[in-house]
Amino acid sequence: QVQLQESGPGLVKPSETLSLTCTVSGGSISSYYWSWIRQPAGKGLEWIGRIYTSGSTNYNPSLKSRVTMSVDTSKNQFSLKLSSVTAADTAVYYCARDRVTELASTYYYYGMDVWGQGTTVTVSS
Amino acid sequence: DIQMTQSPSTLSASVGDRVTITCRASQSISSWLAWYQQKPGKAPKLLIYKASSLESGVPSRFSGSGSGTEFTLTISSLQPDDFATYYCQQLWTFGQGTKVEIK
Numbered sequence: 001q002v003q004l005q006e007s008g009p010g011l012v013k014p015s016e017t018l019s020l021t022c023t024v025s026g027g028s029i030s031s032y033y034w035s036w037i038r039q040p041a042g043k044g045l046e047w048i049g050r051i052y053t054s055g056s057t058n059y060n061p062s063l064k065s066r067v068t069m070s071v072d073t074s075k076n077q078f079s080l081k082l083s084s085v086t087a088a089d090t091a092v093y094y095c096a097r098d099r100v101t102e103l104a105s106t107y108y109y110y111g112m113d114v115w116g117q118g119t120t121v122t123v124s125s
Numbered sequence: 126d127i128q129m130t131q132s133p134s135t136l137s138a139s140v141g142d143r144v145t146i147t148c149r150a151s152q153s154i155s156s157w158l159a160w161y162q163q164k165p166g167k168a169p170k171l172l173i174y175k176a177s178s179l180e181s182g183v184p185s186r187f188s189g190s191g192s193g194t195e196f197t198l199t200i201s202s203l204q205p206d207d208f209a210t211y212y213c214q215q216l217w218t219f220g221q222g223t224k225v226e227i228k
Contacts, residue, residue, distance in 0.1 A: 044219060046219065047214070058217065109174075109175075109216045110174045111214070112161075115168035115169060117168060
């Protein structure tokens with residue numbers, strides 16, 4: 001079955017760019033949306049954004065100015081970059097397969113059914 | 126932006142209890158709502174999608190209902206494995222979570 005694995009530095013300095021990659025195994029990355037979600041210690045889930053395999057993206061408005069997502073279908077990977085990080089960006093970061101259908105600019109949502117195990121990113125000097 | 130509000134934030138219950146969690150959207154989202162269960166140190170698990178559709182492999186004691194702005198997740202008979210935190214989610218917003226703890 002499809003499995004996801006996050007990878008990237010566990011420690012990032014303030015003001016630098018956080019970069020994470022999610023590798024999809026056991027299935028194709030094509031024809032799905034893929035999301036990033038984060039969770040600060042002891043707090044709730046925050047959706048960061050999603051990308052379709054065509055490269056089209058939706059971002060959380062509160063993070064939009066700092067977020068860039070990309071997809072590499074040849075490697076079955078998608079990536080997250082979050083710029084100008086502060087301590088408030090310290091969190092567990094998850095990637096997930098996102099079941100979304102878009103028709104005529106209307107989104108039909110069926111939930112995130114496959115998740116990575118999560119990777120902890122700490123922002124500190 | 127659509128806001129999702131869950132209640133209660135914490136719920137104390139016993140094994141065998143019927144448990145209901147409510148999620149309210151700040152504007153209508155039709156039935157496009159998902160529910161997740163999360164245990165400490167683990168990724169969330171999808172339970173319910175499209176407000177009332179049970180994800181494959183999820184026990185039938187879990188059910189969802191609602192449409193528009195008000196939704197509920199019900200656990201018909203709470204089991205020891207169900208003590209966890211539950212989140213509702215629309216397309217780009219999660220609720221703040223409801224922790225179900227042992228009474």
